[in-house]
Amino acid sequence: MSINVAWARNELKVFLELAELHRPPQPGGGMVVISSSMSNRGSLAEIVKQAQVVEQILARVLPNWRTEISDERSKRVNRWCQHIEAAQRADAVLHREAEIRENLGDNAPQLSAAALHPWVWEGARALWQSGHFREAVTAAARKVNAETQNKVSRKDISETKLFQNAFSLTMKQGEARLRLMPDDGGDTFRSVHRGAMAFAEGCYAGIRNPNSHEDNLPELPEHEALEQLAAFSVLARWIDTADVEIT
Known part of the structure; x- marks a missing residue:
């Protein structure tokens, strides 16, 4: 069965919104905290639940994402960095695969x-x-x-x-x-x-x-x-x- 592109892209979008990295706002009371740490916008529980779905999409679209995409930033910056990059790449594949294949001159059938x-x-x-x-x-x-x-x-x-x-x-x-x-x-x-x-x-x-x-x-x-x-x-x-x- 072929993948439902619209559904898959929406699930990736939800994950990317939850996993987006940002610096938390400074605490009040005039205190300034100097830190380079980044946090995800969603809660850990929300991200974990969405990651369960996203990992299955990645397995279909980018089967080797765990080995082809470095996990160094996940170790140093945030545990979801590898997932974030994989989701971004998968979204690009789903959105533009037909266009890329047509313009690169290889529009042959693909075997999954x-x-x-x-x-x-x-x-x-x-x-x-x-x-x-x-x-x-x-x-x-x-x-x-x-x-x-x-x-x-x-x-x-x-x-x-x-x-x-x-x-x-x-x-x-x-x-x-x-x-x-x-x-x-x-x-x-x-x-x-x-x-x-x-x-x-x-x-x-x-x-x-x-x-x-x-x-x-x-x-x-x-x-x-x-x-x-x-x-x-x-x-x-x-x-x-x-x-x-x-x-």
């Missing part, structure tokens, strides 16, 4: 990790948002494997063997099979299920295994990790929508 199949994004989200892209892909692969085991009631096999069994063209007494279309005896039925089996094997042999078993691999670039998540999303959607047949 949050729009991938829920099994994939739920498995990857926490690691993805902390910038651990390779581990996020591995976690998504584990989630798809676990959901497939649940669907066909097979905890005794996993990954390649699991998908070979699930998409097998032959039925075996008491074993569940995943069917992407009815078996009409035609070539398309056989092709679809052989393809699904080969695709699943490719995802785990070519993506999941190297990510998990090779030591000292460099971190994946974000766009490459997103491509790998998309592959698992295709597989997850096939599995999720497949019918289960048992003889």
